[in-house]
Amino acid sequence: MRRPIIYKSHLAGGGELALRLTRCADTWLATPPDAEEQARISAAAQLLTEQRSLSHEMHRDEEAFNTFSLELFREATFAPLHLSAALVGKIIAKYGEPPIVEAEAEAASFSDYLRHAVHSIATPNNRRFLAVQLRRTLPIYTQAARWREAIAIDSNAFRTSLGHEVTPFLAQMTLAGLADYYAAEE
Secondary structure, three states, X not given: OOOOOOOXXXXXXXXXXXXXXXXXXXXXXXXXXXXXXXXXXXXXXXXXXXXXHHHHHHHOOHHHHHHXXXXXXXXXXXXXXXXXXXXXXXXXXXXXXXXXXXXXXXXXXXXXXXXXXXXXXXXXXHHHHHHHHHHOOHHHHHHOOOHHHHHHHHHHHHHHHOOOOOOHHHHHHHHHHHHHHHHHHO
């Protein structure tokens, strides 16, 4: 019998998989959401549908949207979603140490490294789970009427859960995970 693609216990986020994939231990993202949190996420998603015109405006320039998303995911709110030391260790075991970039001409080698790193850990199950964890932050931004940020979260969660794209969310969580990994080693 074939194993399920993703277990029902993983559909809401939190739990053992969250601890294996991210640095969310001892945070609210480590435990699965209760019914109240799930209701807040649904309400936030519903509120976001009222912001369609802003969403269309933001998506007109994909490069600017991706840059905005990268900046957003540097906020402390997303620190628990940085990749875990175990995942970063797997990346380093497979691809070696990331290249040190000292000149603009060398930036492409680091971009290639990051792209390969994301693809190596972003299996379909991991993508779906990380997207679910990301969506759990949506109510924080809708309640504060930070619509641009909420749109970026929702869009990145959707793009992360589907396909093979290296989304701004996955890129930033991988980059931050690498930084955390090396900071812990010092």
